Amino acid sequence: MDRTYHDPVMTQEVIEILRPVAAGTLVDATFGGGGHTAAMLAAFPEATVLAVDRDPEAAEQALRFANRVRFVPGDFRHLDVLLEEGGFHDLDGALLDIGVSSHQLDTAERGFSYHRAGPLDMRMGPSAPFDADEVVNGWDRDRLAHAIGRFGEERFARRIAGAIVAARPITDTGHLASVVAGAVPAAARRKRHPARRTFQALRIAVNDELAALADGLDAVLRMLRPGGRVVVISYHSLEDRIVKRRFADEARGCVCPPDLPVCGCGRTAGLRVLTRRPLRPGAGEVSSNPRSRSALLRAAERVAT
Numbered sequence: 001m002d003r004t005y006h007d008p009v010m011t012q013e014v015i016e017i018l019r020p021v022a023a024g025t026l027v028d029a030t031f032g033g034g035g036h037t038a039a040m041l042a043a044f045p046e047a048t049v050l051a052v053d054r055d056p057e058a059a060e061q062a063l064r065f066a067n068r069v070r071f072v073p074g075d076f077r078h079l080d081v082l083l084e085e086g087g088f089h090d091l092d093g094a095l096l097d098i099g100v101s102s103h104q105l106d107t108a109e110r111g112f113s114y115h116r117a118g119p120l121d122m123r124m125g126p127s128a129p130f131d132a133d134e135v136v137n138g139w140d141r142d143r144l145a146h147a148i149g150r151f152g153e154e155r156f157a158r159r160i161a162g163a164i165v166a167a168r169p170i171t172d173t174g175h176l177a178s179v180v181a182g183a184v185p186a187a188a189r190r191k192r193h194p195a196r197r198t199f200q201a202l203r204i205a206v207n208d209e210l211a212a213l214a215d216g217l218d219a220v221l222r223m224l225r226p227g228g229r230v231v232v233i234s235y236h237s238l239e240d241r242i243v244k245r246r247f248a249d250e251a252r253g254c255v256c257p258p259d260l261p262v263c264g265c266g267r268t269a270g271l272r273v274l275t276r277r278p279l280r281p282g283a284g285e286v287s288s289n290p291r292s293r294s295a296l297l298r299a300a301e302r303v304a305t
């Protein structure tokens, strides 16, 4: 495995949750550097593993698995369409390890890093309709402030948006990081990098990540066989909330008022939630891979309806 591309997170937990479906068709919908795929192949010799990613650089990583993995380029929000085109109609297991890979973050030319100067890009793949330059140098202050506040949960969103608009044209990520740092009060600069939340927000906006996650979950749930399992690892509360709500909604049976003598809605639970609370990485993993510290893992199993 290419350790420098991305260290997979909570691998042991993923493997244990997927073990009951080890002989089936599994999809790693966020292949990245293939760390989770490699673990699946090692633990489940009978599995058929399909790998999806929208980043062409991830496609290159898949080459080393030769014919052990079928790589399908594309956006997981269209997972069912992508896999059906390849002749796969049902899944026994699915993993979504969302967000960006370390490789994407650390490659200055991709434009995700506030530590390294690079172009204002941030597109995970060619399907993104616009890049970070369009957001940073093109959106008006209100739209920018809304995106930074919502997707970055940044309390100084309006000040930051105002500073960005005043500093235009912003030339690269280094320039952007210093404009953001200058816009937040000194006290807020002490803990973590002051541009972290703004960069997260821009990345989420450029890649439409929240809508992609919601659509991707729908697509996975449409394809999961009874008994099939889905595992989602997310890295911040916005994403985790989407997963939690979608699972809870699908796990709900009858929604009739309690005083109704017979069920009129006909609704039965389609999912059994396997993680009442999200699982977190252990202290050992966090110390050896600090980027795992914010990981939140949720899993569920399809039940026959």
Ligand SMILES: C[S@@+](CC[C@H](N)C(=O)[O-])C[C@H]1O[C@@H](n2cnc3c(N)ncnc32)[C@H](O)[C@@H]1O
Pocket (backbone or CB within 6 Å): 006, 007, 008, 009, 029, 030, 031, 032, 033, 034, 035, 036, 037, 052, 053, 054, 055, 058, 074, 075, 076, 077, 097, 098, 099, 100, 101, 102, 124, 212, 213
């Ligand atoms: C956190 S990394 C996954 C790392 C991987 N589990 C590993 O072990 O190397 C997330 C990956 O998901 C991909 N990705 C994010 N959103 C996607 C989407 N909507 N469709 C397909 N791939 C996506 C990114 O390009 C990135 O390679």
